[in-house]
Amino acid sequence: MFFLFNILSSWLNLPVVLSNWQVIEIIEICAALGLLVGVGVTARLLVLSIRARRVAEDNLRLASGAFMTVLNERFDDWGLTPAERDVALFTVKGATLSDIAVMRNTSEGTVKAQSTAIYRKAGVNSRAQLLSLFIDDLMGDALPGVVDAVEPLDKAG
Helix, strand or coil: CHHHHHHHHHHCCCCCCCCCHHHHHHHHHHHHHHHHHHHHHHHHHHHHHHHHHHHHHHHHHHHHHHHHHHHHHHHHHHCCCHHHHHHHHHHHCCCCHHHHHHHHCCCHHHHHHHHHHHHHHHCCCCHHHHHHHHHHHHHHCCCCCCCCCCCCCCCCC
16 A cells, blocks of 8 residues: 555655655565565465365365275175176266166166165165265265365364
């Protein structure tokens, strides 16, 4: 603000309120130091933001790998056939029965029968319940290796 006021007062030939050049110099030095501190703080916040983004990306990769591990473990526990594994994976990904039939080059009836077998083996009645099994697995325990993006606050404050 000080620098802008100084420039505008020069352009518009406004009278200078402060006539003591030493006071003006001190104000200019303080304003310049304030700008430098602002640049430093901004740089620090940028570095912290980049680090937090990297941690979040690493956690996302880890969670994705953990989700596939959980899927495969459950599929093994349920004794799914290779065809049922494909259908279960597409189901968890949100594909419709007709989409799955097209991707697997089978009829919708076959996919529906395989879905019914999957639900029976998993002990659920619907696609939503099937998906909730995996979400519960991932949310039940903290994922190994997942790091908080922000360090927790000290108990004292």
